[in-house]
């Protein structure tokens with residue numbers, strides 16, 4: 363069979379740990395495999411917009427791209443938070459969703475096999491007879507420039523309180539000095555080796571969190587389970603706009619953060635009030651890393667500030683589904699590294715799993731997001747990075763903290779690294795706004811009754827073709843507004859309650 367998709371679906375009721383040794387479990391996973399190769403065949407399925415109860419605008423901010431979105435809603439992603447299911451009870455709502463999704467000619471009938479009577483919620487018993495060596499201390503914070511395995515082997519056993527690892531994903535990212543496209547067996551062999559080393563240096567009762575795409579996380583899970591104890595599978599719904607123009611696609615929006623403890627976990631500092639006051643500069647979101655926004659509230663700065671001034675209660679329970687932390691979208695917040703994480707993600711992880719003064723490890727430290735967040739939160743840190751340029755960058759940013767600067771501040775920087783296979787267009791002044799050009803393509807599409815080609819735009823369009831060639835990364839982007847209706851971000855402007863016209867086959 364061919365792996366297609368891992369969908370995270372909200373579960374209700376949430377399962378809470380009475381000992382606070384793990385986060386409340388708020389999702390289940392649905393794995394989608396196909397008998398055929400190639401792209402998954404499914405209907406183009408849209409999920410209606412949700413609206414912020416405070417400002418009545420869509421929960422997500424579509425910025426200047428509203429004309430490229432549909433009035434009804436957005437294309438479905440691989441995190442389904444608009445429905446909730448009790449896996450031990452009625453799962454009809456999920457069956458209906460799959461019936462909608464696969465309501466295309468390709469499929470003849472739908473069969474449901476309920477194997478739940480065979481399932482028990484199995485957790486492995488703690489590994490028997492494991493002796494842990496006496497605990498060692500790392501005396502001071504350090505940034506090490508070198509290979510993760512070589513440097514990890516120099517660290518003492520049982521010396522680290524929290525390890526967070528965001529490894530290269532083997533997706534052909536353009537790092538300096540590192541080929542991100544190993545043969546997949548070699549990739550996992552390599553991963554298993556550093557996972558063992560990280561497990562060795564971790565203190566008993568402490569957590570190792572590993573971030574990767576869901577498919578790789580499934581494989582990591584198997585190995586991690588053989589050396590550590592499963593704690594949580596966190597779904598980070600990263601609000602990715604990486605694929606802005608998907609066609610017949612389910613937007614891959616989430617990453618998995620696998621959390622495993624060494625032996626039985628201690629109660630988590632962030633759940634038991636031992637994380638410190640988490641006082642951080644600047645952002646109101648960053649200063650409350652352990653209390654996420656209640657679902658539905660938007661992240662627009664104006665609305666966030668207004669809610670704060672009004673003393674509105676907009677905070678919810680922290681669970682294993684994280685949806686209120688964006689990937690870094692604006693270049694002004696990026697430094698020159700192809701895939702840096704948002705600091706808010708690290709504030710939350712570090713505040714959850716450590717107490718002030720404890721030691722945080724990242725052996726793929728990149729531009730330093732983990733160690734910088736640890737530094738700001740008053741933790742010790744050890745960061746390992748292979749590439750000298752990234753190592754230097756992290757060193758400089760730590761110096762900025764010492765000088766009282768926020769290393770995650772907005773600033774105009776010259777960037778060369780890019781987090782996507784699409785080439786960076788040079789900064790330019792648009793003579794005609796891109797929106798106007800895209801709406802012109804919509805006009806021509808309506809005239810022709812189909813999406814126009816480049817030749818059509820030369821013949822029927824009112825703007826020189828060079829604008830389309832110079833301002834857009836692909837013809838797909840040129841046609842983005844022609845493929846849909848455009849949306850309004852306020853609740854009044856939409857057809858609230860409008861029924862979707864998805865065909866249902868089953």
Ligand SMILES: C[S@@+](CC[C@H](N)C(=O)[O-])C[C@H]1O[C@@H](n2cnc3c(N)ncnc32)[C@H](O)[C@@H]1O
Pocket residue numbers: 508509510511528529530531537538540699701702703704725726727728729730731732746747748749752
């Ligand atoms: C996904 S990035 C980590 C980004 C980091 N989380 C951040 O926010 O900046 C992976 C990093 O691992 C580094 N790397 C690759 N192979 C390595 C190795 N063998 N030892 C140490 N670092 C390595 C790459 O240079 C890259 O900076």
